[in-house]
Amino acid sequence: MNRTSRTSILCPNCRRLVSADEARCPHCGERRPGSRLKNNFLTRHLAESDRLVRTIIIANVAMFCLSLFLNSRMPGLSMNPFHVLSPENRSLLLLGATGTIPIDRFGRLWTLISAVYLHGGLLHIAFNMLALSQLAPVVIREFGGYRAFSIYTLGGVAGYWISYRAGVTFTIGASGAVCAMIGALLYYGLSRGGLYGQALFKQIGAWAVGILLFGFMVPGINNWAHGGGVLAGAALGFFLGYRERRKEGRLHRILGHGCAGLTLVILSYAAASGIYDRLQIGG
Numbered sequence: 001m002n003r004t005s006r007t008s009i010l011c012p013n014c015r016r017l018v019s020a021d022e023a024r025c026p027h028c029g030e031r032r033p034g035s036r037l038k039n040n041f042l043t044r045h046l047a048e049s050d051r052l053v054r055t056i057i058i059a060n061v062a063m064f065c066l067s068l069f070l071n072s073r074m075p076g077l078s079m080n081p082f083h084v085l086s087p088e089n090r091s092l093l094l095l096g097a098t099g100t101i102p103i104d105r106f107g108r109l110w111t112l113i114s115a116v117y118l119h120g121g122l123l124h125i126a127f128n129m130l131a132l133s134q135l136a137p138v139v140i141r142e143f144g145g146y147r148a149f150s151i152y153t154l155g156g157v158a159g160y161w162i163s164y165r166a167g168v169t170f171t172i173g174a175s176g177a178v179c180a181m182i183g184a185l186l187y188y189g190l191s192r193g194g195l196y197g198q199a200l201f202k203q204i205g206a207w208a209v210g211i212l213l214f215g216f217m218v219p220g221i222n223n224w225a226h227g228g229g230v231l232a233g234a235a236l237g238f239f240l241g242y243r244e245r246r247k248e249g250r251l252h253r254i255l256g257h258g259c260a261g262l263t264l265v266i267l268s269y270a271a272a273s274g275i276y277d278r279l280q281i282g283g
Contacts, residue, residue, distance in 0.1 A: 028247070046149055046256050049140040056136070056152070057129050059267065060174060063117040064125050066271055067091045070278045085122040092118055092172055094274035096266070098160050099170040112164075113263055114270045116156040118172040128174040135181045135207070138200075142188050144248040146256030147240045148181070153259040155180020155232040162228030175211070176225035182208050183233025188242050 011018045011025040018025050046052055067087035093102060096114025103109055119125035140148040159176030182204055189201030208230060215221040240252065 046145040046253075046260060049137055049145065052140060052145050052149060053133060053136045056132065056149075059263075060117050060119065060125060060129060063095060063267065063271070064119050066274070067095055067118060070094060070274055086120055087118075089170065091274070091278070092120070093170075094277050096270040096274075097170055097172045098164065099168050100164060101169050103164055110266050110269075112157045112160045113153065113266045115160055115172045116153070116174050116177045117267060119174070120172055124173060128178060131178050131207075132174065132181075135178060135185065135204075139181045139184055142244075143184065143237070143240065143242050144252065146248050146252045147236075147242075150240065150252070150255045150259050151180050151184045151233055151236045152177045153263060154236060155183065155229050158232030159225035159227075159229035163222050163224035166224040168222055168224055171222045171225065173222070173225075176222070176229035179208075179211065179226045179229030180233030180236065182211070183230035183235075184237035185233075186230070187234040187237035191238075192242075192244065 007019060007021070008017055011028060064087070068085060068091075070091040071088045072090070089097075095118055096102075096108065096111045097118055098108070098111035098115035102111045119128065136148065136152070139151065143151065156174070156177030159179065160171065163171055163176075185204040186201060186208065189197045189199075189204060191197070192200075211226055212223075215223040215226055240255075
């Protein structure tokens with residue numbers, strides 16, 4: 001029993017139990033499924049739906065808590081629900097908020113990724129994480145974990161790049177990346193067709209309309225990032241493909257690993273430099 005547990009693994013492609021020394025997965029044909037390059041920390045977090053969603057949420061919550069910790073004073077309660085437990089703009093700037101100020105004035109192009117993991121208040125992060133927890137499992141089911149995380153990351157970057165080009169000075173939040181997932185699912189539903197595709201397209205379309213209306217009704221919403229995220233997500237869904245048309249291959253895994261590795265490096269740098277700068281300011 002113990003020997004089997006040491007030599008059996010989950011295939012990184014089809015997630016079925018195989019021997020670690022198999023030359024090919026007998027279920028899907030994946031070459032060398034036991035390779036360390038295909039079974040590592042990033043692979044485990046990208047290939048499993050629940051773990052991937054949980055990891056993204058934990059990263060967002062951790063950065064939110066750190067942004068509150070870096071405030072010059074303890075955040076208090078506010079009569080405005082959007083300002084409850086709000087980080088200061090200085091804390092958000094230190095941790096990687098994006099826009100024309102961070103990019104043009106400080107040369108922080110990397111904030112196009114870090115800003116996806118920052119939020120301006122308790123209600124802000126709660127809404128985005130709730131939307132993520134509803135949409136991400138569907139994207140992972142239809143596209144696979146590697147493509148799903150690539151859509152989340154690259155769609156968020158594209159949304160913020162468009163908002164930067166539109167002149168948005170200072171912005172944060174995961175909503176652009178979440179909108180990229182909406183865009184990918186809209187493309188999927190339209191492309192797949194049939195009863196399921198049409199039903200999914202209508203359901204996700206309702207999400208898109210709701211976010212659009214919310215963005216125009218509530219001041220301070222970055223509609224450029226939302227719209228850019230939807231368009232980028234649809235384009236990524238088209239170019240990357242979905243499982244029914246094309247299984248996740250080597251290039252998808254490379255792209256997913258690249259997005260995950262770059263995100264990890266940027267968030268680690270943002271957290272370390274933010275703490276250091278805050279200590280310098282405080283000193």
